[in-house]
Amino acid sequence: MRFKLHVWRQSGPNAKGAMEAHDVDGITPEMSFLEMIDLLNEKLLADGKEPIAFEHDCREGICGACSMVIDGVPHSPERAVTTCQVHMRSFQDGDDIHVEPFRAKAFPVLKDLVVDRDAFDRIIQAGGYVSVNTGGTPDANEIQIPKVAAESAMDAAACIGCGACVAACPNASAMLFTAAKIAHLGQLPQGQVERGARARAMVEQMDAEGFGNCTNHYECMDACPKEIHVEWIARMNRDYLKASLTAKD
Amino acid sequence: MQLDAKIPDGPIAEKWDRHRREMKLVNPANKRKFKVIIVGTGLAGASAAASMAELGYDVEAFTFHDSPRRAHSIAAQGGINAAKNYPNDGDSIWRLFYDTVKGGDFRAREANVHRLAQVSNNIIDQCVAQGVPFAREYGGLLANRSFGGAQVSRTFYARGQTGQQLLLGAYQALSRQIHLGKVTMRTREEMLDVVVSDGRARGIVTRNLVTGEVVSRAADAVVLATGGYSNVFFLSTNAKACNVTATYRAYKRGAGFANPCFTQIHPTGIPPSGDHVSKTTLMSESLRNDGRVWTPTKAGDTRPANQIPEADRDYYLERRYPSFGNLVPRDVASRAAKERCDAGHGVGPGGRGVFLDFRDAIQRVGRDAVAARYGNLFDMYHHITDSNPYETPMVIYPAPHYTMGGLWVDYNLMSSIPGLHVIGEANFSDHGSNRLGASALMQGLADGYFVLPYTIGDFLARAGNSGVAADAACFTEVEAEVNARTATLLAVNGKRSPDSFHAELGRLMWDKCGMSRTREGLEEALRRIPEIRAAFWSDVSIPGSGADLNQTLEKAGRVADFLEFAELMCRDALDREESCGGHFREEYKTEEGEALRRDDDFCFGSVWEYQGDDAPPALNKEHFTFEHVPLSTRSYK
Incomplete structure (x- = not known):
């Protein structure tokens, strides 16, 4: 198979970027999308040019490092996958393929397809946890949790923190990411004590980072490789509102 | 090299409790005066960083990823073992200990393994308290499943994403300490060397992967939680960035490297x-x-x-x-x-x-x-x-x-360099020559949550502050070496990518030092590796500079270390003339083709000591004694 790849190149955080076209040849349908870029990078390197910088690590869809937009869709037009899980058999021989970084004000480009997603870490740091120290915890089976609640919490906890939701949203909103963590902990008994404070702190941090708000496009859910559901956003809004109205501070 | 495992006296079930009683403590008000550097923020590193910050130490944590949540612990699927005996099927701390020693084919230290089994139950309690969504039964209690090498169901799991959920638990605990200002988190900063002077680890030298800046970081103790080296095979289940650099650099600064040939083929x-x-x-x-x-x-x-x-x-x-x-x-x-x-x-x-x-x-x-x-x-x-x-x-x-081999550590998880501690997959301690399934998550979290936070206090209480600042000569010398190495790499200006050398090395290692090994094959590998290494240093191509984000440069540095480390691995495999666990020498097998262990000659850990680039490493031995799980031929028939 052969393709014409149009890739965003940007030499540094403050540099002006542009799309750059490359012909890639000798691709097989079994190759993953990233292996296709590996091959192109080998070619660039052989020509003495700088390879395309991109983030990747586990290459099995769980680490959340991939941060590419393929043909206008974060990760890929395929549903429920990260870029590393996309294979070239999903494309037609001869296709033009456009590759850009995740774009959002809160995700500045560092180089080529690499973006800075520290804002997500700061949202978790603001309150995405249960405040227990190591040691002194009760026996694990002293906390009984209905299977349905545990499974539902796991659905929300499956978020890999990649940021596709932000890149897909016309408002560059991080509400799906933030809501997923709030829903994970908020559905478990362990998360009740700080439920309101957590929702407030995380939402406020999310706003401070420059992410937009939700206007119900649901593009985030469509782009999410783990199919995190937008219903968590409604839940977050309820938790946030309730906490804001009843807060003592 | 003096290898003192520092195994506490007393009956095996009481060693850890006795040791905890006898360890020196650091006064709560003094803990903040001790700075601890933790390199790597996977399960072991993140749990250690969070726990030590909670205790009051001044923690500085490093990851080369953009976030601690990306560490490869995240990819562990199946589960985590603990001796809870919730299914009522006859499990106990003793049985988990026994299974792990036997599963490791009698090449691990009994006292460490017993402690691992003891604290396994605390890990599950801790993770549940954090909100890790483990699988549950309809009655609301925790579910278990069985795993290889055990006849009881002792594995806790969160769908096929157990590693992810446990890592997020540790990451969240770490995030809380970052928020409280107790941990300084440095992301996209890669450790390139460790600084040792007057017989003690004084800190590390890092490179900021975005700006290229090389920086000295001083501390009173250094902890390596940098994972395993399976990527020496190029193709492995490890994430692409996993590498041996941190542990290999520590080895070159004097830390013993134990059993590098013990690799697990899944x-x-x-x-x-x-x-x-x-x-x-x-x-x-x-x-x-x-x-x-x-x-x-x-x-x-x-x-x-x-x-x-x-x-x-x-x-x-x-x-x-x-x-x-x-x-x-x-x-x-x-x-x-x-x-x-x-x-x-x-x-x-x-x-x-x-x-x-x-x-x-x-x-x-x-x-x-x-x-x-x-x-x-x-x-x-x-x-x-x-x-x-x-x-x-x-x-x-x-x-x-997975790699069972790693830096040698004593019972306190300290390497042969005082002040340099090693936890998780990066050390050699608990899995012998074969790790049982669902035991890696257990060990990483045991070390980070429940072992190191105690034992490091004993070291700090006895050794006191390091007193060496980051502008001391010992740091500037190492910084200069790191800079020189980067400059040398960039100046080669050859034709081939770092990946092409890595793939060539990986094929050789898989072929000669993979699932089965022979004397001839290993000797051939030992001839070929220096050739590949020489080709690398004369023909590697790294476009761009060292002053910004340069992924080819990062990769080249890691491949350069693999090209040296691979030799150590083959040397170890050649020296170990027996088959045990993941190390299978064709010359040593039973008539039925099973591994033939040679306890009379090889019941020890091989601890390799660096002697310079032009001299072969020295072999030191830690002899293992098995008082509680009698040496026997493993049989799963």
Whole structure:
């Protein structure tokens, strides 16, 4: 198979970027999308040019490092996958393929397809946890949790923190990411004590980072490789509102 | 090199408690005066950083990723062991200890393993308190499943994403300490060397991966939690960035490297579909709970799996190992798969694969029940191979996975360099020559949450502050060396990519130092590795500069270290003239083809000591004694 790849190149955080076209040849349908870029990078390197910088690590869809937009869709037009899980058999021989970084004000480009997603870490740091120290915890089976609640919490906890939701949203909103963590902990008994404070702190941090708000496009859910559901956003809004109205501070 | 394991006196079940009583403590008000550097923020590093910050130490944590949540611990699928005995099937701390020593083929330190089994239960309590969404039964209590090498169900799990959920638990605990200002978190900063002076670790030298800046970081103690080195094989189940640099650099500064040849080949990887493949994807061992492994009885049978009748199927694990069946430990399962493929019974590309079949499980419990247990793994397999495991059996083949070898540590998890501690996969301590499934998560979190936070206090209380600042001569010298090395790499200006050298090395290592090893093969590898290394240093190409984000430069530095480390690994494999666990020497096997351990001559850990680039390393030995789990031939028949 052969393709014409149009890739965003940007030499540094403050540099002006542009799309750059490359012909890639000798691709097989079994190759993953990233292996296709590996091959192109080998070619660039052989020509003495700088390879395309991109983030990747586990290459099995769980680490959340991939941060590419393929043909206008974060990760890929395929549903429920990260870029590393996309294979070239999903494309037609001869296709033009456009590759850009995740774009959002809160995700500045560092180089080529690499973006800075520290804002997500700061949202978790603001309150995405249960405040227990190591040691002194009760026996694990002293906390009984209905299977349905545990499974539902796991659905929300499956978020890999990649940021596709932000890149897909016309408002560059991080509400799906933030809501997923709030829903994970908020559905478990362990998360009740700080439920309101957590929702407030995380939402406020999310706003401070420059992410937009939700206007119900649901593009985030469509782009999410783990199919995190937008219903968590409604839940977050309820938790946030309730906490804001009843807060003592 | 003096190797004192510092194993506490007393009966094995009381050693840890006694040791905790006897350790010196640091006064709560003084803890903040001690700075601890932690390199790596996976399960071991993140849990250690959070726990030590909670205690009051001044913690500075480093990851080369953009976030601690990306560490490769996240990819662990199957589960975490603990001796809770919730299923009431006869488990106990003693049994977990026994299984782990035996599973490791008697090449681990009994006292460490017993402590691991003891604290395993605390880990589950801790993780549940953090909100880790473990699988549960309808009554609301925790669910368990069974795993290889054990006859009890002691594995806790969160679907097929246990590593992810445990890591997020530790990451969240760490995030809380960052928020409280107790941990300084440095992301995209890679450790390139450790600084040792006057016999004590004083800090590290790092490179900021975005700006290229090389920086000295001083501390009173340094902790390496930098994972394993399976990527020496190029193709492994490890994430692409996993590397040996931190532990190998520490080795070159005087830390003993123990048992580098003990590598685990996991039986259930997805076989590579061609030369382009950049990594191997693992299918969780948990699949062997319900999947049956088989090959065609007739060699060269090319019929599609579903057209091969029952009579022509050889369920070789059930045949050879009736009491453990498909749940034999990983080393045994891997070798058995290789044996079948070598004999011409393999399936899939190049005949290097065996079937993992869920037909009977789907008939027995239904498709939905199978999907509930393994749905995400089935989807992952389907994505990669374009073949649906609900309808046709998976094709699997062994793949490099975990490394039991690592930096030598004493009972306190301190390396042979005072002040340099090593936790998680990066150390050698608990798994001997073969790790049992669901034990890596257990060890990483045991070290980070429940062992190191105690033992490091004892070191700091005794040794006091380091008193060496980051502008001291010992730091500037190492900084200059790091800068010189980067400059040398950039100046080679050759034609080949770092990856091409890495792949060449990996093929050689898989061939000569992989699932089976021979004297001839290892000697050949020891001749070839220096040739590849010389070619690397004369022909590697690294476009761009060292002053910004340069992923080729990062890779080149890691490959350069693999090219030296591989030699140490082969040397160790050559020296160990026996077969044990994941280390299988063709010369040492029983008539039935099982591993032949030689306890009289090799019941020790091989601890290698660096002697300079032009001299062979010195071999030191830590002899293991087995007072509680008597030395015996492992049998899973």
